[in-house]
Amino acid sequence: MNTIQFLMDGFSIAFQWQNILFAFVGVLIGTAVGVLPGIGPMSGVALLIPVTATLTAGLPTEAAAASSIILLAGVYYGAMYGGSTTSILLNTPGESSSVVTTLDGYQMAKQGRAGSALSIAAIGSFAAGIISLIGLVLLAEPLSNVALQFGPAEYFSLMLLGLAAVSGLAGKSMTKALMMTVFGLMLGTIGIDAVSGIARFTYDIPVLYSGLEFLTIAVGLFALGEVFKTVLERDHEDGTMAKIGRILPTRKDLKESAAPIMRGSFLGFFIGVLPGAGATLASFFSYIGEKKFSKTPEQFGKGAIAGVAGPEAANNAASGGAMIPLLTLGIPGSGTTAILMGALIMYNIQPGPLLFDDHPEVAWGLIASMFVGNLMLLVLNMPLVKVFAKIIQTPKKYLLPIIIAISFFGVYAVQYTTFDLYLLLACGVLGYLLTRNDFPVAPLVLALVLGPMIENNMRRALTISNGDFSTFVTNPISLALLIVAAAWLLVPLLLKLKGRSVVLNEEG
Amino acid sequence: MLKKIFSVSMAGVLALSLAACSSGGNTTASEAKYPERGITIVAPSGAGGGWDLTARSIAKTMNATKLIEEPITVENKPGGGGAVYMAEYATKEAENDYMMLVKSPPILINNNKAEGNSPYGYKDTTPLAQLTRDYGAIVVREDSKFQTLTDVLEAIKADPTAVTLAGGSAPGSMDHLVGILPAFEYGIDPKAVKYVSYDGGGEAVAALLGDNADVIATDASTIAEYVKSGDVRVLAVSSPERLEGELSEVPTFMEEGIDAEFTIWRGIFGPKNMSDNAKEYWSTKLEEMSKTEEWKQELEQNGWQSEYKDAAGFEEYLQTQEKVIVELLTALDMQK
Numbered sequence: 079m080n081t082i083q084f085l086m087d088g089f090s091i092a093f094q095w096q097n098i099l100f101a102f103v104g105v106l107i108g109t110a111v112g113v114l115p116g117i118g119p120m121s122g123v124a125l126l127i128p129v130t131a132t133l134t135a136g137l138p139t140e141a142a143a144a145s146s147i148i149l150l151a152g153v154y155y156g157a158m159y160g161g162s163t164t165s166i167l168l169n170t171p172g173e174s175s176s177v178v179t180t181l182d183g184y185q186m187a188k189q190g191r192a193g194s195a196l197s198i199a200a201i202g203s204f205a206a207g208i209i210s211l212i213g214l215v216l217l218a219e220p221l222s223n224v225a226l227q228f229g230p231a232e233y234f235s236l237m238l239l240g241l242a243a244v245s246g247l248a249g250k251s252m253t254k255a256l257m258m259t260v261f262g263l264m265l266g267t268i269g270i271d272a273v274s275g276i277a278r279f280t281y282d283i284p285v286l287y288s289g290l291e292f293l294t295i296a297v298g299l300f301a302l303g304e305v306f307k308t309v310l311e312r313d314h315e316d317g318t319m320a321k322i323g324r325i326l327p328t329r330k331d332l333k334e335s336a337a338p339i340m341r342g343s344f345l346g347f348f349i350g351v352l353p354g355a356g357a358t359l360a361s362f363f364s365y366i367g368e369k370k371f372s373k374t375p376e377q378f379g380k381g382a383i384a385g386v387a388g389p390e391a392a393n394n395a396a397s398g399g400a401m402i403p404l405l406t407l408g409i410p411g412s413g414t415t416a417i418l419m420g421a422l423i424m425y426n427i428q429p430g431p432l433l434f435d436d437h438p439e440v441a442w443g444l445i446a447s448m449f450v451g452n453l454m455l456l457v458l459n460m461p462l463v464k465v466f467a468k469i470i471q472t473p474k475k476y477l478l479p480i481i482i483a484i485s486f487f488g489v490y491a492v493q494y495t496t497f498d499l500y501l502l503l504a505c506g507v508l509g510y511l512l513t514r515n516d517f518p519v520a521p522l523v524l525a526l527v528l529g530p531m532i533e534n535n536m537r538r539a540l541t542i543s544n545g546d547f548s549t550f551v552t553n554p555i556s557l558a559l560l561i562v563a564a565a566w567l568l569v570p571l572l573l574k575l576k577g578r579s580v581v582l583n584e585e586g
Numbered sequence: 587m588l589k590k591i592f593s594v595s596m597a598g599v600l601a602l603s604l605a606a607c608s609s610g611g612n613t614t615a616s617e618a619k620y621p622e623r624g625i626t627i628v629a630p631s632g633a634g635g636g637w638d639l640t641a642r643s644i645a646k647t648m649n650a651t652k653l654i655e656e657p658i659t660v661e662n663k664p665g666g667g668g669a670v671y672m673a674e675y676a677t678k679e680a681e682n683d684y685m686m687l688v689k690s691p692p693i694l695i696n697n698n699k700a701e702g703n704s705p706y707g708y709k710d711t712t713p714l715a716q717l718t719r720d721y722g723a724i725v726v727r728e729d730s731k732f733q734t735l736t737d738v739l740e741a742i743k744a745d746p747t748a749v750t751l752a753g754g755s756a757p758g759s760m761d762h763l764v765g766i767l768p769a770f771e772y773g774i775d776p777k778a779v780k781y782v783s784y785d786g787g788g789e790a791v792a793a794l795l796g797d798n799a800d801v802i803a804t805d806a807s808t809i810a811e812y813v814k815s816g817d818v819r820v821l822a823v824s825s826p827e828r829l830e831g832e833l834s835e836v837p838t839f840m841e842e843g844i845d846a847e848f849t850i851w852r853g854i855f856g857p858k859n860m861s862d863n864a865k866e867y868w869s870t871k872l873e874e875m876s877k878t879e880e881w882k883q884e885l886e887q888n889g890w891q892s893e894y895k896d897a898a899g900f901e902e903y904l905q906t907q908e909k910v911i912v913e914l915l916t917a918l919d920m921q922k
Contacts, residue, residue, distance in 0.1 A: 287667060431815035
């Protein structure tokens with residue numbers, strides 16, 4: 079039987095009335111999970127597992143498994159849709175993968191283009207969802223093999239490329255951006271080192287063993303930093319907060335977003351396939367890439383719609399790509415997919431090399447339902463844009479306490495420790511001081527994500543090669559990535575020497 | 587008349603004193619009566635992990651079978667691989683009969699290793715029962731040149747730099763210890779073994795399949811699927827006897843001449859100063875629960891192997907396991 083045949087069978091399962099209902103409930107809850115702080119996709123999916131188990135109790139095992147995974151996966155990709163909402167409206171990322179959306183999304187909202195930003199995020203997510211699904215259908219098998227070939231050396235070079243690209247996040251001063259990068263890398267070393275098992279900078283405080291949580295730092299720097307800035311600099315008195323203009327993006331917006339969405343989708347999909355890289359990285363790469371490709375890079379950080387469209391497409395496509403190692407190899411690429419895998423195992427269905435042979439109805443039913451679910455999300459989200467966009471018109475004196483509350487709830491719900499709340503506050507103050515003095519905070523956040531990955535993969539690679547550094551250049555994929563990274567750094571330098579003006583950028 | 591008043595008042599006094607008596611009696615009765623209110627089981631990790639699933643299964647089964655009528659809630663307290671909540675549990679909750687804790691070997695490992703140390707161990711709790719078990723497995727790729735565990739160990743002995751061992755957790759934690767244990771028993775310096783840690787068992791399997799590791803140490807329960815698909819071979823398992831199902835052909839460490847075993851158990855603990863009647867209550871209820879159909883269903887659904895040990899047996903077992911772990915960590919120079 080060929081792929082199309084399998085997919086058609088999948089659709090016949092996805093179109094059963096209860097599965098349409100399950101997909102709808104899933105994406106609905108997912109949207110809520112994404113929008114509401116205080117619950118992330120991971121805990122959302124985990125907490126729904128017992129509920130779906132009860133709901134599907136009457137069905138035969140295979141059908142029950144298909145139905146519950148359809149619902150749970152709906153929550154997962156639904157949350158990716160919803161995650162951008164608070165980033166755009168309140169500068170408060172709900173998930174780590176939507177941190178980068180704050181950079182331009184919030185600026186757009188400030189200019190009264192919240193409607194455009196939200197709807198382009200939804201459209202981008204939809205396009206990316208469909209593209210990554212087509213990729214999943216056509217390329218699952220070969221890509222899972224490529225993903226396996228990605229060893230520590232290749233990961234190291236890929237992450238290094240990411241770090242080289244950090245210049246794309248620089249503000250007025252490259253020096254300050256580099257300082258922030260180093261600061262982020264340093265913060266990333268806190269915790270138990272995964273390679274040697276040695277505790278670093280933990281001072282025997284157990285709460286530091288697992289390192290500083292990325293989301294806490296990002297929310298503190300972005301959301302609370304902005305709140306402090308508004309309060310201290312009395313931004314609320316000028317009352318220039320723009321009214322929401324139109325809800326739908328203009329023709330110009332659409333035209334500017336089309337290419338970033340396509341690029342973001344492909345990039346996100348391929349990064350998502352790599353276990354451990356994930357949606358956060360995909361969104362950063364997309365942002366940095368878009369800025370590089372843009373004819374008007376100076377617009378980035380000031381409300382460039384491409385800076386919303388690209389990353390939002392990328393993080394959604396990544397969640398589609400992450401299904402490949404999950405389904406074909408049984409290797410979860412992220413915390414949430416690990417929980418999805420646990421749910422399948424509960425029904426005695428083990429994701430892995432045999433899944434498509436042993437349980438085709440579950441695997442293909444899920445894939446087909448994701449097409450349906452993505453369509454539902456688009457239909458569901460577009461009218462919501464209108465509702466959400468109104469939030470931005472709330473007077474500052476009400477909005478600021480809401481942002482503070484949302485930040486605290488959101489962080490506590492992920493970490494469950496009061497330590498993170500203090501950290502959040504500290505990062506808020508820090509974020510204010512940094513942006514006030516033109517230190518861009520985005521490089522810090524990116525370095526915090528990349529640092530541990532670069533370090534661990536480098537040391538893994540060196541352990542395997544018995545300390546031989548040539549492993550990074552003898553390996554073709556790794557070498558190619560290193561060359562791109564070098565070019566990324568050197569080409570602008572050369573251009574600058576030729577007299578081109580330096581890119582200016584202002585952070586929100 | 588007067589007499590009547592007197593007798594009434596006497597009756598009143600009597601009634602009052604009776605009431606006093608009975609209320610006094612009630613107090614002692616209610617001390618004996620445990621539980622009086624809802625109980626919390628803590629999973630010292632985020633939602634969805636092994637500890638969390640175990641805690642939720644216990645809560646669900648106890649309430650569904652009406653063994654415990656009081657509502658049981660599960661709380662997640664992640665941080666430091668369980669060490670953050672352990673400190674709170676051993677100190678602030680030491681007297682709280684209404685807080686239970688689900689844990690596994692890290693309670694022993696974290697307490698005894700130098701780095702990322704948790705100052706509190708199982709002795710700061712009241713072990714109530716072991717409920718499930720899993721074992722470690724030594725796994726190679728299908729096309730590996732290694733046919734037996736001894737092949738691997740001989741190769742490491744000949745040239746430790748030639749063999750890469752990988753696992754899903756940092757050195758000094760579970761996968762590492764499972765992988766190192768046979769080498770240590772075989773007389774190899776465990777520090778010389780080249781160990782690469784990945785972020786979780788899934789990534790370790792990916793490293794094996796992608797030829798970035800020669801051997802991995804992982805859980806026996808999760809590897810069966812890859813054995814079925816023919817991608818990997820399991821060379822040995824850390825169980826005392828052969829396993830059932832997919833891995834029934836796989837020899838144990840013992841059969842391979844390695845005098846060691848390692849169980850990845852999960853159990854439930856009470857607070858350090860748990861009252862006697864609360865301890866007895868849980869012991870009885872847990873034993874009853876382990877025999878119910880509902881619990882067996884939970885185990886099957888989650889793919890867990892049942893192994894019930896009562897409080898006394900569990901504590902004794904923890905003592906012997908702690909010795910093994912301390913010995914291993916000492917050999918690795920990672921002991922506290």
